[in-house]
Amino acid sequence: MKYTLGILALCTILAGAQQPPTPSLSEARQLxxxxxxxxxxxxxxxxxKQTPExxxxxxxxxxxxxxxxxLTEADAAFAKALAQDPKDTEAMQMRxxxxxxxxxxxxxILLLEQARASVPDANIDPNYVLGVSYMQVGRNDDARHAFAAQYGFPPDSAQAYLLAARMFFHQxxxxxxxxxxxxxxxxxxxxxxxxxxxGEIAxxxxxTATAITEFQKEVLINPLNGEVYDRLGDAYLRNKQYPEAQHALDRAVLLEPNATGPYILLGKLMLGRQNPVMAGMYLERARQMDPGNYIPHYLLGQVYRAEGRKDDANREFHAAEQLQSSHPSTMETPH
Structure with missing residues (x-):
């Protein structure tokens, strides 16, 4: 009888050992x-499946x-998480x-306003999301305050207004x-x-007249900013003020030698001045620096066509067309 009971106890132990262990939440997090x-x-x-969950x-x-x-499933899951724990700030922000x-x-907005702590798993700053949400419903002052909080600026400072302006412009x-x-x-x-x-807004x-005025003011404040010379050159070029455009773009190239923008604009400028040889020099440099940008290819097609190089022109126009079609969201009409 004792032997039989021992066998039964052993079988019970073995049966229990064959049951898979109950997973833990920490194990799921680790996965x-x-x-x-x-x-x-x-x-x-x-x-x-546990009760309660x-x-x-x-x-x-x-x-x-x-x-x-x-996102639909994520929203439903975060809603359930908040029903279980209304103080779950991270779930509130993530929802x-x-x-x-x-x-x-x-x-x-309703959720993000209730929970403003950082969310490491969101891969996005909640203050940014809150700011853009405010923008979308027309609450511009609240948007500025949210963006300012993201960068640690006083909410009604000049920096906060400028930051908000950039965000509005992007939108x-x-x-x-x-x-x-x-x-x-x-x-x-x-x-x-x-x-x-x-100037960029203008x-x-x-x-172009207002843009030129604003860019000139920026040059006085920030004379070593290569980007402002690029923008100033673009404005002059659109206004057909070619000598002024070249002067600004030459400065841009010196300050930003690795930027393709000034070279492209210089190529446009030389095309406008009926100088395809110089235009080709600038545009070939831009194409070498950024072969995935369709604009240098398109403008080089114009250069080669002006030089009577029909095959080269067709090759560049074809390359420009292929790059344009593969990136339709970034298409831009060359000025």
Whole structure:
């Protein structure tokens, strides 16, 4: 009888040893950090069957869905995580970031305003998301404050206004960009890059005279900024002020020898002055520096055609067309 009981006890022990161990949330997190997302999901699915479901399971599930760009599933998981733990700040912010990426800026704001701590797993600064969300609903002052917080600027400083202006300009909100940059200059007339941005805004709107004035002001403040000479040269070129354009672009090349922009503009300038030989020199340099940019190829096609080099011209036009079609979002019409 004692022998029989011993066998039964041994069988029970062996049967228990054959059962897979219950996964832990920390193991699932480790799999996530190792990039083993499918294995992490298996662990989470097992944990989710427990009653009650351990806190943190849906939080981690949401992070994995977010990493996979499955935003709808991520939103649902973060919503469940917040239902389990309303004080889960990271899940709150991550849901806000997710809603923002889903195009639901107004809903994102409500969550992001409640939780403003940093989120290391978001791969995006929540202050930036909050700022852009404010922009999308027309809350421009709040947007400026959010962007200022991202960079540690006083919320109503000249730097904050200039930063907001750049963000508005990137979002193609020209009136707000101009108003914010103008305010920055009013607060600090010597603020570097403020007049340059006003010049870029004017140039984008086709107002070359104002652009030239603003770029000239920037040169006085920041005379070693190669980019402003590039922009000034572009404005002069559009205004057909060729000597002034060449003077500015020569300075740009000296200050920014590795930038293709000044060489492309010098090529355009020489084409405008009916000097294809010099144009080809600049544009071949630009093509060598950035072979994936279609503009040097397109302009070189014009140069070679002017020189009677039909085969070379066709080759460059074909290359430009291929590069254009492969990158339609970056297409630009050469001036």
């Amino acid at each position: 996530f950090t190792q990039g083993k997302l499918d294995q992490a999901f298996i662990q989470l699915d097992t944990l989710a 351990p806190t943190g399971v849906e939080h981690l599930r949401g992070l994995i869905f977010y990493e996979q760009n499955n 806000g970031v997710t809603l923002f990426r889903m195009g639901r800026a107004a809903d994102a 193609e909100n020209t009136p707000a960009a101009r108003a914010s940059a103008t305010k920055a200059v009013q607060l600090n007339p010597s603020l570097p890059l403020a007049h340059q941005l006003l 140039l984008a709107g086709g107002d």
